[in-house]
Amino acid sequence: MIDPLSANPEVRRDQEAVFARLAAENPGRLVLHRARSLPLLDEIGAFDAILIDGDHNWYTVIEELRAVERMARRHGIVPFIAIDDIGWPHGRRDCYFAPETIPPAFLHPHRRGCLIPGQPGISESGPFGNFSHAEHEGGPRNGVRTAVEDFLRETTLDLVCRQVPLRSGTAVLIPRDDGPSGAAIRHWLDAWQFGETQMAALWEASAEHIALINMIGPLTSEVAALRRQVAADATPRP
Numbered sequence: 001m002i003d004p005l006s007a008n009p010e011v012r013r014d015q016e017a018v019f020a021r022l023a024a025e026n027p028g029r030l031v032l033h034r035a036r037s038l039p040l041l042d043e044i045g046a047f048d049a050i051l052i053d054g055d056h057n058w059y060t061v062i063e064e065l066r067a068v069e070r071m072a073r074r075h076g077i078v079p080f081i082a083i084d085d086i087g088w089p090h091g092r093r094d095c096y097f098a099p100e101t102i103p104p105a106f107l108h109p110h111r112r113g114c115l116i117p118g119q120p121g122i123s124e125s126g127p128f129g130n131f132s133h134a135e136h137e138g139g140p141r142n143g144v145r146t147a148v149e150d151f152l153r154e155t156t157l158d159l160v161c162r163q164v165p166l167r168s169g170t171a172v173l174i175p176r177d178d179g180p181s182g183a184a185i186r187h188w189l190d191a192w193q194f195g196e197t198q199m200a201a202l203w204e205a206s207a208e209h210i211a212l213i214n215m216i217g218p219l220t221s222e223v224a225a226l227r228r229q230v231a232a233d234a235t236p237r238p
Helices: 009-025 058-075 144-154 179-190 196-234
Strands: 049-052 080-084 110-112 132-134 159-164 170-175
Touching (some): 049 058, 058 080, 144 159, 144 170, 159 179
Parallel strands (some): 049 080
Antiparallel strands (some): 080 170, 110 132, 159 170
């Protein structure tokens, strides 16, 4: 597992708690690298599966995929590759957790603000307001799905891409012919293949669902905090 620690003290505490729980639940099976994926992916050796779900921007994702291809060439292993967040909001729009880590040539004009399905700009209200986003959706070298598509055009690995329109969307890249070992996952992925109209409807429904979840979540936290405050104020004092 590769995950850098946040500079935000509150987020950092939450991360440490999650890491400690995962280590306790997986003794001897989990190695945690507290670092950024680049260039660490070129240093950790062979692996047969990877989930890419981190910094949701074109540069980071395509460089991670290129690192996976380099590993495959070195070790003769084509891994199972899953990439999360290929749907809305970051499929076609970069998100920058740490803009200073992105080379300027690949950094879109960006700012903090909220995202609304169907609106290509940045809104003053809505979900995802805690992150820096590219100011406009779409266009070259912008977003996670665009990075996956560009990688598939350039790679010499013989891969098949399957897209699963659940939540924020996942792309799965598997060898075109991996024999009986991949039959089960291939069968499951084939069940998610629909016609173009049906897929478009599923992606639209997924975007609305993600927007709703990310609007309700903070409101729920605020209501819970208010309830705790009211309860504390109502507690008789000696």
